[in-house]
Amino acid sequence: MAVADALIADADSDRAEAMRAELTRHGHVVEIVADRDTLLAGIDDERIRLLVLAPTLGAEPVATVLTxxxxxxxxxxxxxxxxxxxxxxxxxxxxxxxxxxxxxxxELPHAVTAADVRLRLVLAEFYARLQAENVRVGGEFAILRRALDLTGTGFVLTDPSLDDNPIVYANEAFTTMTGYPLDEIIGRNCRFLQRDVTDPQSIAVMRDAIRDLRPVAVTLRNVRRDGAVFDNEVHIAPVRDERGQVVRFVGVQVDVTAHREGRADRLALAEGSRRLAEAALRRTRFLSEASPRLDATLDRRAALDALALLAVPALGTACLVLSVEGGVVRRDSAAGAGAGVQEALDALPAVRSAEPGDPILRAAGSVDPLPLDSAQAALALSGAAIDGGPLNGLHGFAVPLPARGRTVGVLVILGPAPLGGDDAALAQDLAARAGLAVDNARLYEEQRQVAEQLQRETLPERPLRIPRASVATRYRAGGAGMRVGGDFFDAFEVRDGASLLVIGDVTGKGAAAAALATIARSTLRTAGQYETAPSAVLRTLNVGLLRHRAETSRGRFVSVAAARLTESATGLEATICLAGHPPPVVQRADGSVEVVGRGGTLLGFKDDPALPEETVTLGLRDRLVLFTDGLSEGIESADPDATVAQLVSGHHRRSLDDLADSLLDAAGSGSRIDDVAICVIEVTADGERLLRSV
Known part of the structure; x- marks a missing residue:
């Protein structure tokens, strides 16, 4: 049985199960806990990588749990x-x-379930951003811990921007050397190790060097927490950022008590510590520059290309990013140092088969870098030996790209000479960041495709067709991120051959509203096959919405404006029925404007909604404007006294498209940005009709 790497602490079992299902889809193995004691016991497992806390855990607020x-x-x-x-x-x-x-x-939607597309879309967006940000934050400390915790050399970082230049990081060797636990070290100046046995002159030398922002090396007699005295060889150096400002001091500390008589041993220890610190800082600088470049795009191809370019020439002379599926290896990106190497990489097979034992298959199934000699490097590049050329004789590593518990590709880095262990560690750190960046791009693409499909289902596939009328429609979703909305429109023939033009608005925004808008539009079309009156069609939708609310213990309301259009001797007869929707506007051929329709009851609210009908005669060149409240509220937020009727009146003699475009622009002119849908029809002569795209 797989070991959990994520904990959900939430007493709401339904929500916790929904979260478990979505996090499992992201590659986590999840355990749910419902009280603080179980949570604190579970977090002791170092394999736990993600912890999701509800705002309250039982009666306890999350702030106390975080504390x-x-x-x-x-x-x-x-x-x-x-x-x-x-x-x-x-x-x-x-x-x-x-x-x-x-x-x-x-921020989660209400009453989510494991099958709810709202949670999938909302959480995918938050999760992708969280993972990208988490890579950047703390990257320095993760590298230093990895490089230094297993050594016998004490290592600290201090922050000169804070009062008294306190310690902000200490490795495990420092806590072992001094006997102080980490919580008694962080936030204190290093002088807490000094006592009356410490040489004042050495302290003065060290203090002056720190004040002058220059390196210094001294040997001090310090005192451990238990009172034992030890000889501490201290090397301090300032660390500057790209502007030359000192942002940290590095302190490398070596216990030389047993070696104080052996100068050569001391120098060797100090030199090894210095090289270790320099290597860790070099890796930190490289990764701090690499992370923003990897996170700068949510396009998978761009992320792969950025990864290949980062590795060359910093880590090697040739780099490939490969994906593996079954026994097939595909080259996703390649970068070479110089035109000759790049041309040779581009000439390699873009897709090749891989036999058992292939280095790429082995790397994809591993968690550590796989060293490649020249023969194995040739197999990794092309699946066969390479005879001559700039790729011949290269050495390096094949590094898996991990992301959310799985491998999303393999990074191959090669150079003319065998690469060192520090290069492998740096490549592995880069691969960890790149794997998340590539997988974030995949998640974003999946989210975008779902959003686009949802939006397509709310709108007609073809321009609306109405006898003796030209039609112009406009639509814009007002949500953040993957923009989908709950507004919809449609036109279709009802049972007796008349046309029914409908426009509607589902309460709320985003994926949940779009999903219900799709259901509402489909229900209206079906009802039109059996009913002729617009009020009867809307009553059928009301029944469906009430049933949905009863079956799911949740629901949304829908407002609709429906216009039944029949041909007459002079133009069209429009029977208007409103269900909690803004009334349409009629613009006559002479430019005069009137608001039509009588208010009705919002659908999905009560069993017997009031749905009055009103008939309006539309003559040649008269226009009927239907819209959702995203237009009226957008206009009013910019000017409280403005109305849609006033705006339409000011666009007499403008083309149908110009009027629709102006209305859409006005919807976004104010402080309130919501989903907006607009349908404008104009009565034409027999045989004259123009179709306008959305």
Whole structure:
């Protein structure tokens, strides 16, 4: 049975199960807990990488849970997020919870289920951003821990921008050397190790060097937490950013008590520590520059190309990014140092088969870099030996690209000489960041495709066709991120041959509203096969919405404006029925404007809605304008006294398209941005009809 790498702490079992299903889709193995004690016990497992907390855990607010997590004696590698509905989260949730150690806040929809597309879309967006941000934040400390925790050399970073230049990082060797636990080290100046046995002159030399922002090396007699005295050889150097400003001091500390009589041993230890610190800082600088470039795009191809270009020439002279599926290896991107190497890489097979034992298959099934000698490098490049050319005789590594518990590709880095162990570690760190960037792009693409499909289902596939009328339609979703909305429109023939033009608005925005808009549009079309009156068609939709609410214990309301259009001797007869929807506007051929239709009841609200009908005669060149409240509210937010009728009146003699475009522009002119749909028809002579695209 797989070991959990994510915990969900939420007493709401339905929501927790929905979250479990979505996180499992992202590659996590998830365990659900419902109380703080179980949570704190579970976080002791270093394999836990993600912790999702509800705003309250039983009767306990999440702030106290976050405080308890911070008070743990060990540093957990888990990323902590708080997830809840807008009503459960305080107004300043991001700031408040970030100060307590949370990496992000997820705002979830109400009453989600494991099959609910709302959770999938909302959480995919938050999760992708969280993972990308988590790679950048803390990257420096992750590298230093990895490089230094297993050494016998104490290593600290201090922050001169803070009062008294306190320690902001210390490795495990420093805690072992001094006997102080980490919580008694962080935030203190290093002088807490000094006592009356410490030489004042050495202290002065070290203090002056720090004040002058220059390196220094001294040997001090320090005192451990238990009172034992030890000789501490200290090397301090300033660390500058790209502007030359000192942002940290590095302190390398070696216990030379047993070697104080052996100068050569001391120098060897100090030199090894210096090289180790320089290597760690070099890797930190490289990865701090690489991460923004990898995170700068949500296009998978661009992310792969950025990865290949980052590796050359920093890590080698040739780099390939490969994907593996079954026994097939595909080249996704390649970069070479120089035109000759690039041409040779481009000439390699874009797709090749891989036999068992192929280095790429082995790397894809591993978690560590796979060293490649020249023969194995040739197999990794082309599946066969390479005879001559700039790729002949290269050595390097094949590194898996991990993301959310799976491998999304293999990074191959090659050079003319065998690459060192530090190069392999740096390549592995780069691969970890790149794997997430590539997978984030995949998630974004999936989310975009789902959003586009949802939106396509809310709108007609072809321009609307109405006898003796030209039609112009416009649509714009007002949601953030993957823009989908709950507004819809359609025109279709009802049972007696008349045309029914409908425009509607589902309460809310985003994927959930779009999904219900699709159902509403389909229901209206079906009802039109059996009914002729617009009120009867809308009553059928009302029954469906009430049933949906009863079966799911949740629901949304829908407003609709329906116009039954029949041909007459002079033009069209329009029978208007409104269900909680803004009334349409008629613009006569002479430029005069009137508002038509009588208010009715919102659908999905009650069993017997009021749905009055009103008939209007439309003559040649008269126009009927139907719209959703995204237009009226957008106009009013810019000018409280403005109305849609006034705006339409000001566009007399403009073309149908110009009128529709002007209305859409006006909807976005104010402070309130919502979904908006607009349908404008103009009565034409027999045989004259223009179709306008959305």
């Amino acid at each position: 308890a997590l911070r008070a743990l004696s060990h540093a957990s590698p888990a990323v902590v997020v708080v997830a809840g509905t807008a009503e459960e989260l305080p107004a300043d949730a991001v700031r408040q919870f970030a100060e307590l150690g949370a990496a992000d806040v997820w």
